[in-house]
Amino acid sequence: MRIIAGEARGTRLVSVPSGVRPTSDRVREAVFNALGQFFEGGEVLDLYAGTGALGIEALSRGFNGAKFVEKNGRAVRAVRENLERAGLSERGEVLRGDVEEVLERLLLEEQEFNLIFVDPPYKIAPKEIGGVLKRLAALLAPGGRVVVESGDPPPVQATESLKGESRRYGGTVVTFLERSEEHTMKLAICPGSFDPITVGHLDVIRRAASIYDHVVVAVGKNVKKGPKVSVEERARLIEKVTGPLENVSVEIIDGLLVEFARERGTRVVVKGLRAGSDFESEFQQAQLNRILYPEFETVFIMAAAEHSFLSSSAVREIASYGGDVRGLVPDEILDTVRHLYVNENGQAAASDRG
Numbered sequence: 417m418r419i420i421a422g423e424a425r426g427t428r429l430v431s432v433p434s435g436v437r438p439t440s441d442r443v444r445e446a447v448f449n450a451l452g453q454f455f456e457g458g459e460v461l462d463l464y465a466g467t468g469a470l471g472i473e474a475l476s477r478g479f480n481g482a483k484f485v486e487k488n489g490r491a492v493r494a495v496r497e498n499l500e501r502a503g504l505s506e507r508g509e510v511l512r513g514d515v516e517e518v519l520e521r522l523l524l525e526e527q528e529f530n531l532i533f534v535d536p537p538y539k540i541a542p543k544e545i546g547g548v549l550k551r552l553a554a555l556l557a558p559g560g561r562v563v564v565e566s567g568d569p570p571p572v573q574a575t576e577s578l579k580g581e582s583r584r585y586g587g588t589v590v591t592f593l594e595r596s597e598e599h600t601m602k603l604a605i606c607p608g609s610f611d612p613i614t615v616g617h618l619d620v621i622r623r624a625a626s627i628y629d630h631v632v633v634a635v636g637k638n639v640k641k642g643p644k645v646s647v648e649e650r651a652r653l654i655e656k657v658t659g660p661l662e663n664v665s666v667e668i669i670d671g672l673l674v675e676f677a678r679e680r681g682t683r684v685v686v687k688g689l690r691a692g693s694d695f696e697s698e699f700q701q702a703q704l705n706r707i708l709y710p711e712f713e714t715v716f717i718m719a720a721a722e723h724s725f726l727s728s729s730a731v732r733e734i735a736s737y738g739g740d741v742r743g744l745v746p747d748e749i750l751d752t753v754r755h756l757y758v759n760e761n762g763q764a765a766a767s768d769r770g
């Protein structure tokens with residue numbers, strides 16, 4: 417085990433006392449990737465500290481101070497030794513004792529922490545963790561995060577005052593929690609080819625934007641159907657019609673949807689679903705995406721009845737003959753769509769679903 421990044425990068429940590437399950441370097445790296453790489457100050461609380469690797473990693477990456485809570489005497493010595501090896505002894509304090517008792521003390525002292533790690537031995541987790549988490553909300557500074565490590569399934573995913581999401585790293589589950597009132601992980605992605613965007617798409621985007629805090633419309637670059645119009649052009653049309661929607665933005669997606677979602681810290685995509693015809697392909701995509709990213713969720717919004725006949729391919733076909741697509745695409749882009757999709761030699765553009 418080594419410190420991965422920051423001022424103590426590369427420091428080798430002492431071997432683990434028996435009975436302590438250390439957070440693997442891989443999981444520690446994933447946790448810090450999710451939290452943000454480096455920090456400007458702040459206080460860390462490392463509960464069930466073990467070797468202290470999580471708290472020391474946080475100090476190394478810019479936190480001011482850390483308190484390590486541990487009751488096992490050998491582990492306490494390991495934390496002290498590791499702090500010394502990392503040259504961080506002055507910024508770390510080891511509190512020896514039972515976690516719940518130490519928490520009571522910290523609460524009385526009105527201490528606040530910006531980052532709290534909770535990594536109990538898996539077997540004590542179910543009976544103890546609820547009580548521990550209940551106390552943590554009061555110790556969490558505004559904007560702070562609680563990171564709980566556990567087996568699968570996690571014993572607690574949220575309390576009334578803490579809300580969050582879990583991610584799986586091999587057999588380890590890491591749950592990231594924040595104060596309920598600050599929990600704004602309600603970002604959804606509306607992906608599609610949008611070749612071109614129709615009034616049906618816009619209706620689904622609007623409805624998604626009324627449910628979620630923010631919606632990213634993700635325009636596929638290399639979609640299977642071989643789009644007729646460049647991705648930049650398709651994105652421009654969407655930007656124009658979603659302009660008035662304050663919580664909607666438009667991005668281009670040039671890889672896997674699940675990776676795009678992961679990078680933006682969400683696991684939710686919203687798609688519109690028309691009558692039976694869409695189901696087969698949507699079902700397949702949703703299942704495949706869950707193989708790639710098990711926590712991934714596809715949420716379907718039923719297309720409004722008046723749009724159930726409408727498709728991008730129908731718009732392309734009509735426009736390719738110079739036909740009138742008024743009412744099928746938003747008025748603001750009517751002329752551009754006509755211009756982009758009309759087929760000079762009078763032949764219909766490829767007609768498939770979309």
Ligand code: PNS
Pocket residue numbers: 607608609610634635636637639640669671672673674700701702704705770
């Ligand atoms: O069928 P649609 O709605 O036009 O789908 C377009 C899009 C962008 C959602 C889809 O092609 C996609 O997810 N592309 C990204 C590549 C990917 O993740 N493929 C695996 C999904 S099964």
